[in-house]
Amino acid sequence: MNDKQKTYILFPSHAHGLSLEKQLKEHQINYTIVPTPRQLSTSCGISIMIDPCCKENVENILKENKNIETLGMHTIEVKKRKWFSD
Amino acid sequence: MANYRELWESLGVDLKKHDELCAVLPEFFEEIYLSQNDRPENMNYFNFVVSEIHGYRIQELADHKEKGAKVVGTFCVYVPDEITFAGGGIGIGLCGGSDFWIPDGEKVLPRNTCPLIKASIGAKLGNTCPYFSSADLLVGETTCDGKKKAWEILGEYTPVHVMDLPQMKREKGKLHWMDEIKIYKDKIEELTGTEVTKENLEKSIKLINDKRRALQRLYNLRKEENLPISGKDALLITQIAFYDDPERFTEKVHALCDELEKRAAEGVSVFAEGTPRILVTGTPMAIPNWKMHHLIETSGGAVVCEETCTGVKYFQDLVNEDNETMEDQLRSLTDRYLNINCACFTPNDGRIDDIIRLYKEYKADGVIYYSLPFCSTYAIEYKKVKEALEKEGIPVIMIETDYSLQDAGQIKTRLEAFFEMLDAPEK
Numbered sequence: 001m002n003d004k005q006k007t008y009i010l011f012p013s014h015a016h017g018l019s020l021e022k023q024l025k026e027h028q029i030n031y032t033i034v035p036t037p038r039q040l041s042t043s044c045g046i047s048i049m050i051d052p053c054c055k056e057n058v059e060n061i062l063k064e065n066k067n068i069e070t071l072g073m074h075t076i077e078v079k080k081r082k083w084f085s086d
Numbered sequence: 087m088a089n090y091r092e093l094w095e096s097l098g099v100d101l102k103k104h105d106e107l108c109a110v111l112p113e114f115f116e117e118i119y120l121s122q123n124d125r126p127e128n129m130n131y132f133n134f135v136v137s138e139i140h141g142y143r144i145q146e147l148a149d150h151k152e153k154g155a156k157v158v159g160t161f162c163v164y165v166p167d168e169i170t171f172a173g174g175g176i177g178i179g180l181c182g183g184s185d186f187w188i189p190d191g192e193k194v195l196p197r198n199t200c201p202l203i204k205a206s207i208g209a210k211l212g213n214t215c216p217y218f219s220s221a222d223l224l225v226g227e228t229t230c231d232g233k234k235k236a237w238e239i240l241g242e243y244t245p246v247h248v249m250d251l252p253q254m255k256r257e258k259g260k261l262h263w264m265d266e267i268k269i270y271k272d273k274i275e276e277l278t279g280t281e282v283t284k285e286n287l288e289k290s291i292k293l294i295n296d297k298r299r300a301l302q303r304l305y306n307l308r309k310e311e312n313l314p315i316s317g318k319d320a321l322l323i324t325q326i327a328f329y330d331d332p333e334r335f336t337e338k339v340h341a342l343c344d345e346l347e348k349r350a351a352e353g354v355s356v357f358a359e360g361t362p363r364i365l366v367t368g369t370p371m372a373i374p375n376w377k378m379h380h381l382i383e384t385s386g387g388a389v390v391c392e393e394t395c396t397g398v399k400y401f402q403d404l405v406n407e408d409n410e411t412m413e414d415q416l417r418s419l420t421d422r423y424l425n426i427n428c429a430c431f432t433p434n435d436g437r438i439d440d441i442i443r444l445y446k447e448y449k450a451d452g453v454i455y456y457s458l459p460f461c462s463t464y465a466i467e468y469k470k471v472k473e474a475l476e477k478e479g480i481p482v483i484m485i486e487t488d489y490s491l492q493d494a495g496q497i498k499t500r501l502e503a504f505f506e507m508l509d510a511p512e513k
Contacts, residue, residue: 014134014142021130033130034120035112035137043089044108046137049120081113084380084494 006078007055008040008047010071017046019068023061029054037078041071090141093148097219104214107186108140111374118380122316124356126349128342129319135326139373143329144216150176151220156278159221161206162229163395163426164251166267166419168405171290171332172282173274179328180224181215182206183375185489190214194239200460201488202372203232207240217329218244223277225270227251229430230463247273253431255424264420271416284412291405291415297332298401300339305398307346308390309448312355314346317364317389318379324396325373362508363390365445367471368456369464370395375489378456378497385501391448393441394456399426429463437467438474445480451508453482454501481508 011017017033024031029050036047050058052075062068094101115136119125135143147157158170159180170177181187182205191199191208209215210224218224226237226248237248249266252259271282280286304323307314323342327335364387366378371394379389392398403425406418427437445453453475457464468484475482483504487493 014138018134031130032120032125033133033137035115035133037112037116038109042105042109044111044138045090045141046134078116079113080117083114083117083491084384 004077005052005075007050007052007058007073007075008034008037009050009058009073010036010041010047011045012069012071014046016069017048019065020048020058020061020070023065023068024048024050024058027057027061029057029061037076039076039079040074090145093145094140094216094219097144097148097216098213099216099219100213103212104140104216107184107214110186111136111139114374118376119318119322122318122356124354125319126315126342126345128338128345131338131341132319132322132326135330136322136374140216143331144220146331147176147178147217147220151222156222157220158274158277159218159224161225161233162227163400164227164229164423164428165225165249166270166423167294167332168287168290168419169267169271169274169282171293172287173271174278174280174286175274178217178221179372180206180217180221181209181372183325183372183489187212187214188489195236198460199232199236200230200369200458202370202458203236205372205489207236210240210243223247223273225249228253229428230461232460251430252424255431255436260420260424263424264416267416267419267423284409284415287412287415288407288409291407291418293332295404295407297327297336297339298404300336300343301327301401303343304339304346305391305401307343307350310350311449312350312353313357313363313388313390314349314354315342316356316383317366317392318376318383321371321376321379321389321392321396322373324392324400325371327400328373328396357388361386361388362451362505363388363449365389365391365393365441365448365450365453366397366456367393367441367453369458369461371456372396377487377489377491377494378454378485381494381497382454382501385498386505387501390450391444393437393444395428398440398444399428429461429467434467438471441471441475442478442480445475445478451481452504453480454504455482455484457484457486459486459488 032049033046034049156175158175158177167177182202187205187208190212191204195204210218224246228234228251237246240246252262403422405422409415455468
């Protein structure tokens with residue numbers, strides 16, 4: 001695992017994402033709401049990005065909150081295109 | 087992932103082409119926004135809005151429309167949202183900040199037209215912006231020649247109402263603008279079937295003022311010696327202000343400001359000590375035009391304020407809330423809107439006063455005069471602004487650039503030289 005890798009949690013709808021966000025806040029787990037990387041899905045919408053080391057904690061939260069549906073957790077290194085090259 | 091394809095299809099969006107646009111956003115946003123360090127936690131809401139830019143809000147608008155609401159698309163800070171919302175409409179500022187829409191715009195407009203106009207028209211004609219597709223009425227204005235003529239073309243495809251903005255701030259101009267606001271009120275009533283009354287106008291004046299107050303609070307925090315938020319993030323928030331639900335937006339901006347106030351109290355800064363503080367002035371930056379801010383903040387500068395339509399012009403003045411009659415309300419709206427200092431006015435000395443005042447208030451070290459190509463009014467006005475700033479000893483450079491990233495390296499070189507000259511720590 002290198003520090004360029006990030007874990008992305010995908011959702012069937014934004015509402016599930018926002019429910020998980022609430023839980024992450026309560027459990028003081030750092031997260032960032034991001035546009036879903038194209039590597040993972042071609043549907044536009046949100047994902048939640050976390051550090052891969054928090055994956056287990058999030059899995060536990062999801063086990064306790066069965067109402068929050070996800071489309072899985074994916075740990076990847078996001079492709080960078082360098083739009084503003086020097 | 088939420089599947090918005092059905093929704094887009096029902097709006098007549100060109101799905102294949104639109105998908106090309108969607109493909110670009112995650113990487114572009116990642117490079118510009120997610121690469122920043124120490125972003126405030128409450129930026130997550132604004133990340134959410136951008137991530138769902140053609141999803142969540144579009145669905146929300148569709149739900150409102152289902153219940154009979156009308157969506158009104160606008161392009162300019164002179165169109166009074168208060169009237170739109172009072173009449174039961176939903177005002178949304180329309181896109182026009184990406185290169186993606188330019189080729190479709192150039193199919194009907196001369197190439198030597200400003201990119202903002204080409205992109206806006208291209209977004210509508212190419213059916214690649216669901217906001218345009220959601221709008222029941224587009225409201226244009228006469229702030230430049232390019233726009234004036236573009237509305238005629240746009241009108242061939244969709245209902246357009248044009249507000250005739252006077253170009254001189256004389257008493258007769260004021261009367262004329264008040265008359266235009268009345269005509270717009272009639273237009274909204276005709277569209278929504280809801281009468282604009284003193285009561286609902288009072289509510290909407292308060293609603294939009296509250297949004298402005300939240301943005302004022304945010305910008306006041308950018309006056310801090312230690313900057314608790316980047317210029318890029320502040321710009322994103324102002325851009326989102328144009329199309330988000332006003333009440334929710336206001337609440338989220340206040341939540342962010344609570345966090346920023348704590349940062350300010352602790353002296354937290356997202357920039358290294360001595361980073362030159364830059365006031366950006368000039369043409370609007372429609373979403374997703376983040377180019378200039380990104381270049382400034384990756385070349386050693388920090389943007390502290392925008393004297394633009396996607397900056398203080400949008401919210402620095404409030405509408406008077408203490409009105410006895412509807413006529414008073416309309417007069418208050420007229421006064422507030424005509425106080426905006428756009429380069430389409432002659433003379434426009436008020437803008438120079440604003441720039442000098444903001445430079446001092448935000449403790450800026452230099453001014454970047456940003457202009458989109460073919461924007462004659464702003465480009466020509468540079469001479470007078472430059473002379474006035476030089477008299478005050480305020481360093482300024484002008485950068486004219488469109489949405490393409492080909493000149494990014496060149497601009498970075500110019501910015502680095504400018505920042506070196508500012509020599510911020512010894513100032």
